[in-house]
Amino acid sequence: MNNLIIEETKYTPSINFDTQKGVFELIGKSYPENTFDFYKPMMDLVEEYFDGEEQEITTINMEIIYFNSSSSKLFFDFFDLVEEAHNDGKTIEINWIYDEENDSALEAGEDFQEDFENLKFNLVKK
Amino acid sequence: MNIDQLEDFLDDSGIIFLSYCGILTQNLISNMTDALEKETAMNNVSLSVSTNIFTIFVELSQNMMNYSKNTANSEDSFNPKGIVLVGYNEQNNSYYILSRNIVSIKDKSKILPKLENIKPMSRDEIKQEYRKLRRSGRDKHECGAGIGFLEIAKRCNAFDFKFNPLEDDKYQFSFQANINNK
Numbered sequence: 001m002n003n004l005i006i007e008e009t010k011y012t013p014s015i016n017f018d019t020q021k022g023v024f025e026l027i028g029k030s031y032p033e034n035t036f037d038f039y040k041p042m043m044d045l046v047e048e049y050f051d052g053e054e055q056e057i058t059t060i061n062m063e064i065i066y067f068n069s070s071s072s073k074l075f076f077d078f079f080d081l082v083e084e085a086h087n088d089g090k091t092i093e094i095n096w097i098y099d100e101e102n103d104s105a106l107e108a109g110e111d112f113q114e115d116f117e118n119l120k121f122n123l124v125k126k
Numbered sequence: 127m128n129i130d131q132l133e134d135f136l137d138d139s140g141i142i143f144l145s146y147c148g149i150l151t152q153n154l155i156s157n158m159t160d161a162l163e164k165e166t167a168m169n170n171v172s173l174s175v176s177t178n179i180f181t182i183f184v185e186l187s188q189n190m191m192n193y194s195k196n197t198a199n200s201e202d203s204f205n206p207k208g209i210v211l212v213g214y215n216e217q218n219n220s221y222y223i224l225s226r227n228i229v230s231i232k233d234k235s236k237i238l239p240k241l242e243n244i245k246p247m248s249r250d251e252i253k254q255e256y257r258k259l260r261r262s263g264r265d266k267h268e269c270g271a272g273i274g275f276l277e278i279a280k281r282c283n284a285f286d287f288k289f290n291p292l293e294d295d296k297y298q299f300s301f302q303a304n305i306n307n308k
Contacts, residue, residue: 010156031184033152033191066177068184069277076260101173104181104281111257 001052004045013064015042022055027063035070043078050085058090063097063126065105072108079116086119097124144211150191159184162212171221175307178281179221182303183212185274186225193227215304220283224302231295237275241287244279252279278303 001019008014013028024046032038049058060082067075079094086092096109106123113121136144142165143158159180166176187210194206208227215222229237244252256276279285282303290298 010160011152031156031188033188066181066184068181068188069272069274072277073260073273099173102177103174104177111253115257115261 001049002045004042006042012038017042017045017049019045019049019055022058024058024060026061029065030067030071032071035068035074039074039078043074043081046078046081050081050088050090056091058085058092060092060094061097062095064108065099065102067108075112076115079112079119083116083119092119094119094121095124096121097126100125140214140216142212142214144209145187146209147207149194149206150187150208150210152188152191155184155187155191158187171307175221175305178305179212179223181281182223182278182305183210185278186210186223186301186303189274190225190227193229193233197230214307218304219307221305221307222302223282223305224300226298226300228292229289229297229299231297234289234297234299237299238289240275244275245285247279249280252276256280281305 003019004015004017006012006015008028011029011031011033013026013030016023016025016027018024062075064071064075082092082094096112098105098109100106109121109123113123143161145154145158147154162180162183163176166179171179190208190210194208197206205228208225210225211223213222213224214220244255247255256273259273259276283306285301285303287299287301290300292298
């Protein structure tokens with residue numbers, strides 16, 4: 001299975017999805033012009049990855065400084081895919097990394113944590 | 127054109143920057159956000175307050191951008207000209223983000239009930255509604271006021287809006303959000 005590497009821009013995060021190691025990283029700001037188009041390659045690969053039996057353990061690290069509402073919706077759909085895989089018996093850990101001075105990023109993480117109670121969703125202070 | 131007068135007015139109003147143009151582009155929005163980041167860093171605005179300013183600014187400008195993209199091809203004669211600005215109110219120690227653009231009567235009928243619904247909500251109610259809507263997958267596409275206004279409401283201390291009627295079933299839609307600089 002391929003890896004996915006997308007460089008960071010002023011308005012989109014860097015995406016680094018190492019399917020061999022089972023490590024997924026998303027770092028930066030997220031307000032693309034067309035959110036669903038931008039994240040489509042990532043969402044497709046995530047789906048393909050969880051459909052297969054590639055890795056025992058998957059770690060997801062997300063450090064999103066700020067994001068627009070369509071990104072928020074997309075992250076929700078992303079965690080929904082992760083939850084499905086979790087329900088299928090996969091071991092997945094999510095680290096939501098935030099700056100301790102950024103209350104909004106913490107709050108966003110807490111909301112996702114509450115929405116996906118079944119997942120191992122850690123709030124990690126930077 | 128008297129640029130001194132314009133500058134005095136901008137200074138007196140605490141306007142940090144303003145865009146008054148035909149069509150907003152993603153590049154323009156991101157460059158303005160960049161400038162805004164530098165401005166808030168220079169003034170030692172906390173990360174909490176500044177990310178709320180950026181998010182609301184991005185949300186309002188992308189709304190306007192998408193709106194003009196979607197209506198540019200319609201048969202209606204459409205004027206995409208709009209204003210978006212960010213300012214600082216020294217008296218209240220608060221930042222404000224203001225947008226104004228022209229919308230059709232049809233879009234007014236979509237936006238107005240959403241805003242009237244959100245306006246009286248408490249912070250907690252806004253949060254619950256936001257999560258409910260995000261979960262439900264309604265208004266899934268980014269164009270159109272889905273959870274966008276809830277995102278804004280969540281991140282400001284107060285907001286206000288008005289629709290001024292123009293001719294030909296058009297309205298001038300103004301929106302302002304205030305953020306206290308804690």
